[in-house]
Amino acid sequence: MGCFTFVKVMMFLFNFLIFVGGAALLAVGIWVSVDGGSFLKVLGPFSSQAMQFVNVGFFCIAVGAVLVLLGFLGCCGAQKESKCLLLMFFAIILIIFIAEVAAGVVALAYSSFAESILKAWATPALQTQYGKDDVVTKIWNSTMTELKCCGFTNYTDFTNSYYYNSHGNSYPPTCCRALNATCTQSDAQQSDVQGCFEQLLSTLKKNANIVGGIAAGICLLEVAAMFVSMYLYCHLDKNIR
Known part of the structure; x- marks a missing residue:
């Protein structure tokens, strides 16, 4: 098995897992948004801890939908060796990566600005x-x-x-x-x-190492995904017979 074939198979398997995970998250998000009561009954003694999850059902739907889209583009792009799909996959990952970096910079360097933005959203909600x-x-x-x-x-x-x-x-x-x-x-x-x-x-500062480790891990996965998609994109023409 050549290097290109190995990377292609790994790309497909990795994105298939992303697709399945996104579909599961999307299904659970729809479930808890439509019928949170039955979801809590299934969890039983863990229902009180699950309330945090139930309250962000729409967030789960949004994240699940993005993961399904990324998994689909990655799987089809690798399997069909489609430059268009691989490029779309790369572009979406890049946009997410830039948004995360920008949000992190704003949160760290302009915490007062971030606070004013959040306050402008939160205060009216609390009032009305x-x-x-x-x-x-x-x-x-x-x-x-x-x-x-x-x-x-x-x-x-x-x-x-x-x-x-x-x-x-x-x-x-x-x-x-x-x-x-x-x-x-x-x-x-x-x-x-x-x-x-x-x-x-205060809570984030106490758990700064954990939060930073998770953020760094996500960024590394995103960089690796972009690298692999570009590798396949650039080597497709060489592998066409």
Whole structure:
């Protein structure tokens, strides 16, 4: 078996696994988005931990769809020896790689800018959707419970919000350290529960080695995928008989 044939077979097998994994993730994402209740019943005792996953069903669908597309392009490109499909595969991987690098640079070098962007998205949701929209409410409840935080910045994100006005001028229970029936402004102020953005940054810093290792591994896989696709692309003409 020549080098070209070996790389072609490995390209096909690797992308077939990506395709299968993406299809499974896509199916689960659709399942939890359409009928999250039955999904939680299947998990049984693990249902509380799964709530985080259920709340990001649409994210799973998006990631699964991208993986299915990449797997399909990679498999067909290698099997059919199609320059067009291999080039499309390379282009998509390159776009994802550039987006990840750009996001990482912005997050590290311009953390205050990233915070302002996230705050511009999060604050209106907390003001108008929390307590009204089930999806937004579940996502924030899960986040605040898991991270032991309150709001994006702090409890003031809920002041005069839909939740605040419809619950007798009170804040979500997670904004108070003592789990009282109602969390008043004085209770929230005395509790001084940290905002979720700062708590998330603190958690990421504590696990910086793990996060960095995962990010580096993903980047290496993407670079390897681009290299292999370009190798096949450049050597196709030499292998045409």
